[in-house]
Amino acid sequence: MAGMYFEDLKPGLVIEHAIRRTVTETDNILFSAMTYNCAPLHIDAEYSSQQIYGQRLVNSMFMLALVNGITVIETTIGTTLGNLGFTEIKFPKPVFHGDTIRVRTEILDARQSKSRPDTGIVTFRHVGINQRDEEVCICVRQGLMMLRPKEGAKSGVPVGTKVAAKA
Helix, strand or coil: CCCCCHHHCCCCCEEECCCCEECCHHHHHHHHHHCCCCCHHHHCHHHHHCCCCCCCCCCHHHHHHHHHHHHHHHHCCCCEEEEEEEEEEECCCCCCCCCEEEEEEEEEEEEECCCCCCEEEEEEEEEEECCCCCEEEEEEEEEEEECCCCCCCCCCCCCCCCCCCCC
């Protein structure tokens, strides 16, 4: 399992994620279409050329999803039980087709769950940064994380994970 357990996610930990992603026109158009967001700032080049940025903006909800998605492989894959919510979402700079996004995660807080003794609640701060080193998406979210399985525990495999039967 590649994800980090609750015990690994200590406040102050900073992760510079290895994956970067160049945002394309197709990403923006498809995401806008799939979510029924027909704002001309995302899909109409002529309209957008007459607005303050002179070009289409990448859908901010796509950016929020992309920034959070980039973090999964190195933080929570297989060790999270769910996203509990966002307490802050900001888009300080616009994103355009062709921008390349990288992400930095900082652990702000971590505490054991009061109602689920085998889990912890971690507060993550994810920052999406473009190729000009501008912060383009900032979000703070809470995740319900698995505690590291105790030695001798019956199984450290999360519920729902398929395990091959022994011959």
